[in-house]
Amino acid sequence: MQSIIDSVSHLYRSWSGKDPHHVDVLPQSGSERRYFRLYNERGETVIGTYGLNVAENEAFIYFSGHFAKRGLPVPRILGINHDRIVYLQEDFDNVSLLDMLEKHGFTDQVYSLFRESLHQLARLQVYGDEGLDYNKCLTNKEFGKQAIMADLLYFKYYFLDALRKPYDKQKLIDDFEALSNYLTHTEYKYFMYRDCQSRNIMVKEDNSVHFIDYQGGMKGAPQYDVASMIWQARANLPDDWKANLLEDYMNSFESIIQDSIDKEVFRSQYNGYVLIRLLQVLGAYGFRGLFERKAQFLTSIPLALQNLSWFIENHSLGIVVPEFRKVLNICIDQEVMERFNPVQADEETPLLVKVSSFSYRKGIPEDSSGNGGGFVFDCRGIDNPGRHDIYKEVHGRDKPVMEYLERQTKMEDFLNSVFDIVDISVEAYIKRGFTSLCVNFGCTGGQHRSVYAADALARHLKTKFKVKIELTHREQEAKDWKNTVVKKEEL
Incomplete structure (x- = not known):
């Protein structure tokens, strides 16, 4: 670790002309990147990032520069070392939209922050798309059939198969193909953030919102990002918030593209992407929790399953996929739900x-x-x-x-x-x-x-x-x- 801190401090010295006054090691998230907050003697800070995946670094650096030129709320890149393993970026402090939600609850202030975040998301998607070189993307250039299939297979291998329940594997793959084809034919395609969730949206003291961690972005349907944010399992937004925020987003989207949209079609496609995102998240929780044995991800599985259950009961896909539907019912079966919902103590529990x-x-x-x-x-x-x-x-x-x-x-x-x-x-x-x-x-x-x-x-x-x-x-x-x-x- 000390050698990494030395590398980050060296770049800081090259950028500012002085050594950092001190360096804080920030918590590591789901990726292998390491983050540091570097202070000068006046208490001013920047974020240092260390990542061995140079292609990932390159994507983030390119996207950040492109978005910043268009006045979008993303961090400025301040310095990059020669091998592009270490870079410095603007610090938006350490309060995320998720932090605001967990601290204040479902208040009018927090709702307004979610609404503003969705408005800025629409700006990022539309204005960020203008002149963007999608050859710079980390993986796929576009969230098309292959990328959708990858998310569905991620769910299959890391969550569904871990349940050890019988299903017809070939029929399920056929249904995955049909669903991927259905969702690929979307009317709107712009920059797709890919990991738009409240912990990746930073809130400054003036209540302005700013985006981080968009290096996995590609061209795709704007509904995917909206689904990711509104249906984030940990946020667990109320049903009326989900409906109202979608309406807020569609109004912002119309104002930005300066054209009306068919909201019925938009909602139908949105529902498909909600399901894809819910399954992708279950795959991620399964991989991190069931395979890597990280407890914090295991505790998130019940919320993700509750989201999936509510969605299945209240929305239709607009496409007939019987084996896929069977698999979804397996996931929300009472026995499976109880497997991930531990018994909990109450006031009468003597333990x-x-x-x-x-x-x-x-x-x-x-x-x-x-x-x-x-x-x-x-x-x-x-x-x-x-x-x-x-x-x-x-x-x-x-x-x-x-x-x-x-x-x-x-x-x-x-x-x-x-x-x-x-x-x-x-x-x-x-x-x-x-x-x-x-x-x-x-x-x-x-x-x-x-x-x-x-x-x-x-x-x-x-x-x-x-x-x-x-x-x-x-x-x-x-x-x-x-x-x-x-x-x-x-x-």
Whole structure:
């Protein structure tokens, strides 16, 4: 990681004439790119990006330059290193449209931000299309039949087949072909963002909205992007918002192309792309969650299935695809839905999960409930931040330690395995009315790895099962840390 930070800092120095005052490592998303926020002495910032996929970098850099010349709300590219692996871009701060939604809920202010985002999306699609060289696209030049088939097959291989339910594979492929042909013949084709969702839309303090992460763009139907944004599983927008925002978008689209559209036809094609997007997202969640075992993607599958179920019950495709319809019904079958919807605690659930961190030098914590049992996980196989002087006086809740464990160790793999094991017991204990379960994380000093791991499990169990948590960091009780670690927290 340090060599990457050095490369980003070197480009910053070439661009600004000075070393950055300091550098923050930003959380990694679904891609392999790494992002950094670099500060000058006045607190002004830029974003540094490191990516080994040069073709991906080239696409983003080209699109950004093209869109910026047309006055579209995208980041300016400030500097590029010689091998085009590192580049600097304008910083729109760290508040996304999704952050605004999760903070404020379904308010008039948030609705207006979604409406403005869709208006700016229409501008990006139409004005961004003008003079754009689609030979610069990362993959396909156009979202045509091949690209649609790729999304459908992604869903098939990484979600549907993982369910291990019987269906006629050849008939399904035939239906995929028919659906791809149907959706390819769309009346409007402009720049297609491809990954337009609320976490890729940044909101500045003046409530202006700005787009990031459009390097996968290509020519295609504008309805696809609208479907991606309005039907994003994590956003989980109310039905009336979905209907009204689509109407807002169509009005903006008409004003920008300066022509009226057949809204009935537009909606029909939009519905087809909603379904394609829902399935593509299920494929992505299946790959990241079921195959890569990343817990945050597994917890998103129930919302995606709920979206799919509601859509199937309330919309028609306008094309007869019987095997495809059968497969969709398999996905929203009650047994499948329950598989991804864990049992959750309520006010009457007696279970209390006690999660603790400790130092092996002082022994494993005793179970005060009298039940015995539980889990003890040894974190000493994870690289220890405490070996480095800069981390000796901080702990597992301090940002530098968290970044070290997340970026430079196998902590994520370790925790995913822990989640798999503990989840089985928590679900069973809720169903059987048990009252207590202890989960302990130990490391050498009870300061870095065990603290981080205990916090992570507590968050996971609270989010997934809504169960009561008592969180204790035993070795921190008497320490006067910069960020105080409380002895016991009821979550």
